[in-house]
Amino acid sequence: MKIKLTDEDKKKLFEDVRQFLADEFEKDVSEITKDTNIIDDLGGDSILFLEMIEELKEKYKIDLEVRTIGQYMLKNPIYTVGETLNTMFEIIEKGDELLKEIDSEEGEI
Amino acid sequence: MICKSNNSGKNIPIAVTGIGMICPLGITAPKSWENMLQGRSGIRRITKFDACECATRIGGQLPEEYFVLEKKKTSKRMFKQTVQTTRIIRLCSHEAFKDSNIALDKIDPNRCGVIIGTSGSSVRGPHDKGGHGAERFKIIREMINALPAWISLDYGFKGPNFTLSAACASGSYAIAKACDLIKRKELDIAIAGGVDTLLTKNNTMRGNFMKVLSEKNDEPEKAMRPFDRKRDGWVISDGGCAVVLESYEHAIKRNARVYAWVVGHAMSSECYSLYSPVPYGEGMVQTIEMALADANISRQRIGYANANGTSTVVNDFCETMAIKKVFGKHAYNMFVSSQKSMLGHMVGGSSAIEFAITALILKTQKIPPTINYEFPDPKCDLNYVPNKMVDVNDLEVAINNSFGFGGHNCVIVMTR
Numbered sequence: 001m002k003i004k005l006t007d008e009d010k011k012k013l014f015e016d017v018r019q020f021l022a023d024e025f026e027k028d029v030s031e032i033t034k035d036t037n038i039i040d041d042l043g044g045d046s047i048l049f050l051e052m053i054e055e056l057k058e059k060y061k062i063d064l065e066v067r068t069i070g071q072y073m074l075k076n077p078i079y080t081v082g083e084t085l086n087t088m089f090e091i092i093e094k095g096d097e098l099l100k101e102i103d104s105e106e107g108e109i
Numbered sequence: 110m111i112c113k114s115n116n117s118g119k120n121i122p123i124a125v126t127g128i129g130m131i132c133p134l135g136i137t138a139p140k141s142w143e144n145m146l147q148g149r150s151g152i153r154r155i156t157k158f159d160a161c162e163c164a165t166r167i168g169g170q171l172p173e174e175y176f177v178l179e180k181k182k183t184s185k186r187m188f189k190q191t192v193q194t195t196r197i198i199r200l201c202s203h204e205a206f207k208d209s210n211i212a213l214d215k216i217d218p219n220r221c222g223v224i225i226g227t228s229g230s231s232v233r234g235p236h237d238k239g240g241h242g243a244e245r246f247k248i249i250r251e252m253i254n255a256l257p258a259w260i261s262l263d264y265g266f267k268g269p270n271f272t273l274s275a276a277c278a279s280g281s282y283a284i285a286k287a288c289d290l291i292k293r294k295e296l297d298i299a300i301a302g303g304v305d306t307l308l309t310k311n312n313t314m315r316g317n318f319m320k321v322l323s324e325k326n327d328e329p330e331k332a333m334r335p336f337d338r339k340r341d342g343w344v345i346s347d348g349g350c351a352v353v354l355e356s357y358e359h360a361i362k363r364n365a366r367v368y369a370w371v372v373g374h375a376m377s378s379e380c381y382s383l384y385s386p387v388p389y390g391e392g393m394v395q396t397i398e399m400a401l402a403d404a405n406i407s408r409q410r411i412g413y414a415n416a417n418g419t420s421t422v423v424n425d426f427c428e429t430m431a432i433k434k435v436f437g438k439h440a441y442n443m444f445v446s447s448q449k450s451m452l453g454h455m456v457g458g459s460s461a462i463e464f465a466i467t468a469l470i471l472k473t474q475k476i477p478p479t480i481n482y483e484f485p486d487p488k489c490d491l492n493y494v495p496n497k498m499v500d501v502n503d504l505e506v507a508i509n510n511s512f513g514f515g516g517h518n519c520v521i522v523m524t525r
Contacts, residue, residue: 024186043184051245
């Protein structure tokens with residue numbers, strides 16, 4: 001099932017992501033911007049994104065396997081909070097379609 | 110089988126230039142050392158878990174201030190991704206590196222390594238829940254190679270990085286292997302050490318089953334009594350120690366403050382029993398002799414032996430016999446002491462702490478006592494530095510003995 005996020009949804013998601021990162025790294029929310037680099041600026045790691053998805057899965061009705069999201073991320077690496085948000089939008093809006101995209105790309109190989 | 114050190118750089122000493130320590134007697138090396146010189150015991154009634162079902166209800170818990178330090182120095186995210194074993198050795202390594210006064214921007218990270226010894230307590234820490242979300246990190250949290258891996262991440266060290274396990278001798282093995290890598294010119298600098306957090310209900314009950322733990326619950330401070338006639342085993346403690354080791358050239362070039370020099374070592378397997386030494390300490394004899402040969406130092410020059418001294422009837426007798434067999438009459442001129450009398454047994458952490466204490470003894474010419482030595486055992490008749498520290502002024506060479514379950518022996522020779 002496809003979901004179309006409104007600007008309001010996206011704004012809310014940005015706030016959720018900022019809050020998650022602020023809690024995780026014991027920072028003030030105001031320090032987290034779209035340009036913040038998760039590894040260099042926050043001391044994060046590659047598992048952080050998957051962990052965040054686990055936390056937000058229920059709230060945003062994400063029913064994709066984390067493994068699938070991991071496969072998607074291998075092709076679309078993320079470094080900044082802005083890139084994180086864009087990936088979150090893709091995952092929520094495309095849902096199962098994302099899986100098909102990955103499958104078709106693998107088929108091309 | 111005896112394995113001599115890989116001494117391709119024969120007789121080139123390795124400098125000990127930094128020490129970090131967390132143990133029941135303190136959360137820094139200076140504080141722990143001061144308490145040891147005063148002959149204080151870190152053994153108390155266990156409050157970490159409900160020990161009422163255990164025959165042994167005493168242990169060496171970390172001081173309360175450790176948990177304040179741990180919280181201050183560990184991010185929320187790191188708490189989720191680490192167990193306490195990792196956090197202890199990480200904090201020890203920070204103290205040791207700071208103590209060494211090495212400037213990070215003046216060293217080649219490719220020539221710096223980390224080797225940590227542990228019996229594997231990171232894999233089984235029932236008191237170490239880690240908080241919300243920690244379960245997702247179980248693999249990363251509990252893999253025993255995480256211990257040196259975090260330290261290398263902290264400092265950007267890109268040289269050899271691994272964990273090794275040799276029971277009670279794990280810390281010594283780690284230090285000895287680090288010295289080998291420096292001698293082989295693969296490293297300029299190594300952080301090495303040992304750590305364990307084995308004070309749990311399960312381990313205490315298992316230790317009671319094997320009859321290796323003291324059951325002197327009424328007087329916790331007097332439970333550990335190495336070489337004393339009334340000794341009845343050891344108590345489990347938590348803690349660890351890291352040291353900074355440097356090649357001779359590196360230490361001299363930067364005019365480093367050197368605690369002591371490592372001049373030789375030997376590692377061996379007794380191939381006899383998983384929990385008993387070879388009768389009369391024959392395996393210990395071989396290891397001490399090989400270490401002295403590796404150092405190319407005559408027996409008469411050894412003034413101090415940091416004993417494995419576990420407070421078990423068998424170890425202390427065998428170790429005494431071994432020292433007497435190796436050193437002959439000279440054994441009676443030597444000082445022999447056991448810090449386990451004050452600290453309990455930190456297993457992988459103990460041998461690293463004892464190595465560091467041996468370095469401090471050589472540097473300061475002060476020898477901490479073996480406490481609770483009250484009833485002489487005619488079979489253990491050496492000078493164990495009973496109950497009060499001694500000042501010396503001519504101690505030039507010392508050995509550090511470590512003998513572990515599984516028959517893992519390691520002896521390290523150090524000079525002033």
